[in-house]
Amino acid sequence: MTDKLTIYFTSDTHGYLYPTDFCSEQPRPMGLLSMSFPKDENTLIIDGGDTIQGSPLTYFCYSQGETLPMAAALNRLSCDYVTLGNHDFNHGPRVLADYLSSLSACCLCANVSDAEGRLPLAPYTVHVLGNGLRVGLIGIVTPWINRWEKKENLAGITVSDPLEAARDAATALSGRVDILVGIYHGGIERDLATGRLFSETDENIACRLCEEIPFDLLLTGHQHMALEQGRWKNTVLVQPPANATHYVKVTMDANKHFASKLCPVSPTPLIPSAETDLFSRLNRWLDQPVGHLSRPLPPGDHLEMALHGSSIADFFNRVQLSASGADVSCSCLANSLRGFNAAVTVRDAVASYPFANTLVVLDVTGSVLRQALEQCATYFTHDENGKVRISDPFLLPKEAHYNYDYFAGIEYTFDLSRPAGSRVVSLTRNGLPVQPADHLSLVMNDYRAAGSGDFDFYRSCPRLRDIQTEMSELLLDYLQSHDLIDLPESHPVTCINYTL
Numbered sequence: 001m002t003d004k005l006t007i008y009f010t011s012d013t014h015g016y017l018y019p020t021d022f023c024s025e026q027p028r029p030m031g032l033l034s035m036s037f038p039k040d041e042n043t044l045i046i047d048g049g050d051t052i053q054g055s056p057l058t059y060f061c062y063s064q065g066e067t068l069p070m071a072a073a074l075n076r077l078s079c080d081y082v083t084l085g086n087h088d089f090n091h092g093p094r095v096l097a098d099y100l101s102s103l104s105a106c107c108l109c110a111n112v113s114d115a116e117g118r119l120p121l122a123p124y125t126v127h128v129l130g131n132g133l134r135v136g137l138i139g140i141v142t143p144w145i146n147r148w149e150k151k152e153n154l155a156g157i158t159v160s161d162p163l164e165a166a167r168d169a170a171t172a173l174s175g176r177v178d179i180l181v182g183i184y185h186g187g188i189e190r191d192l193a194t195g196r197l198f199s200e201t202d203e204n205i206a207c208r209l210c211e212e213i214p215f216d217l218l219l220t221g222h223q224h225m226a227l228e229q230g231r232w233k234n235t236v237l238v239q240p241p242a243n244a245t246h247y248v249k250v251t252m253d254a255n256k257h258f259a260s261k262l263c264p265v266s267p268t269p270l271i272p273s274a275e276t277d278l279f280s281r282l283n284r285w286l287d288q289p290v291g292h293l294s295r296p297l298p299p300g301d302h303l304e305m306a307l308h309g310s311s312i313a314d315f316f317n318r319v320q321l322s323a324s325g326a327d328v329s330c331s332c333l334a335n336s337l338r339g340f341n342a343a344v345t346v347r348d349a350v351a352s353y354p355f356a357n358t359l360v361v362l363d364v365t366g367s368v369l370r371q372a373l374e375q376c377a378t379y380f381t382h383d384e385n386g387k388v389r390i391s392d393p394f395l396l397p398k399e400a401h402y403n404y405d406y407f408a409g410i411e412y413t414f415d416l417s418r419p420a421g422s423r424v425v426s427l428t429r430n431g432l433p434v435q436p437a438d439h440l441s442l443v444m445n446d447y448r449a450a451g452s453g454d455f456d457f458y459r460s461c462p463r464l465r466d467i468q469t470e471m472s473e474l475l476l477d478y479l480q481s482h483d484l485i486d487l488p489e490s491h492p493v494t495c496i497n498y499t500l
Contacts, residue, residue, distance in 0.1 A: 004042065006042060007044045009219050012048065012221050013050070016055050018057070019033075023347075034244070034266045035077060035266075042131050046081045046082070049087075052087075056347070071103045083108055083109050083183040089149050090153065101120060107121050110139060111166075119157070135177065136180045136181065138213075142204065148452065163208060166209060179217070182209060182215045183219050185222050187220055189204045191396075220238065225241065246263060248263070290345060293340060293342050293344060293485050299312065303389065306379055306404055306495075307500075323478075327409050327441045327442070328429075330442065331405065334352075337352045338351035357447055359444070360449035363462040370427055373407070410492060411426070413494040449463070
């Protein structure tokens with residue numbers, strides 16, 4: 001039977017255009033430019049957002065004044081529709097407007113409005129295929145943009161409840177379409193097999209959308225998880241992993257039966273000739289020497305680093321303390337990171353700290369500090385044999401090692417034989433106990449200061465100051481301003497009573 005509809009779906013490509021993860025120049029099967037989709041009048045090509053931020057390429061373009069090449073890459077794919085991701089707002093409405101205006105695709109985002117009319121947005125559309133099938137498409141994005149984003153980057157922009165916006169759009173489309181497709185930059189809040197709830201927040205509400213909106217197909221993103229042929233209630237759910245390593249192909253036959261599969265990009269990717277100059281300039285910049293460390297800082301296993309400390313995280317905290325003058329610092333590590341050679345290059349820094357984070361200094365009490373450490377200690381649990389392992393909330397529905405923080409400016413001990421919530425058995429500063437009523441200044445990234453990662457208690461702490469320079473730039477500045485950076489071997493964290 002001939003397919004009535006074919007959809008190729010990308011999401012969370014985060015500026016990964018080239019066949020590289022930027023950790024080395026060794027080609028890898030990845031990158032938006034390594035994709036190519038056959039297109040006919042019954043095919044739609046759709047992107048789910050988080051497109052213009054998140055890689056060394058995007059950092060290079062922003063810092064060096066280069067034109068962002070992401071719109072051109074989507075145009076090359078003949079992309080029909082996109083929605084907005086939360087990271088697409090990271091550089092403000094002007095940059096976002098330039099990106100959207102350069103797209104041939106139409107941007108659908110029903111729960112985002114721009115009072116100044118800079119963003120070319122529509123809430124929904126009806127796309128009539130060559131075979132006459134009427135496809136209704138609704139775009140929506142997680143409302144947690146309001147928690148994460150800097151106020152100046154949302155000037156004149158309103159991000160409202162995606163469920164209400166989708167409901168209104170579906171009502172407007174009622175009777176006008178044959179199938180209804182949602183493009184949701186948000187994720188799945190339940191285990192699709194068991195129904196177990198992963199989170200009670202409204203950051204990810206794909207299952208609720210399936211329950212309350214008559215979507216036939218919901219294209220999801222944001223969580224960076226690989227999902228093909230998922231289903232909740234009467235809706236098919238799909239999601240590609242991040243950084244343009246895969247896309248999702250969805251087909252629908254005349255009986256409205258959907259088949260979907262995750263497809264890896266070409267194993268022998270090529271860089272289009274039009275992109276070779278930018279790629280060469282990017283690599284020359286990445287391989288510039290920027291400083292020297294007394295020893296290399298290779299990445300380690302996440303569990304081992306959390307148990308025994310991480311010299312990479314200690315270095316990040318050192319830079320944050322230098323930039324802020326705070327008493328205490330906390331920093332996290334990406335799910336994957338390059339690490340640092342002793343002779344540091346730009347590549348080391350931007351591939352080891354890939355987040356577009358700035359810093360915030362909060363006034364915290366000793367009680368809040370202990371609460372933060374107890375939340376970090378929930379990273380650990382034990383298997384049926386009593387061996388310590390990483391707990392499920394940091395692994396499901398996606399890996400989130402970046403929600404475990406490493407601290408500097410204090411010394412602390414976790415007793416992992418104790419139940420979660422009572423594992424901090426020692427907390428000192430300069431050898432003296434930190435009392436519950438003590439006040440300390442604590443520097444952290446803006447993502448954590450917004451309460452993300454189950455650190456909601458930070459939101460009620462007084463904000464002492466913001467440091468608007470991105471952490472990647474602070475790292476480069478620190479490296480360039482020191483002839484040789486001597487690194488200690490010890491770490492502030494000690495874990496006791498565990499078995500590996």
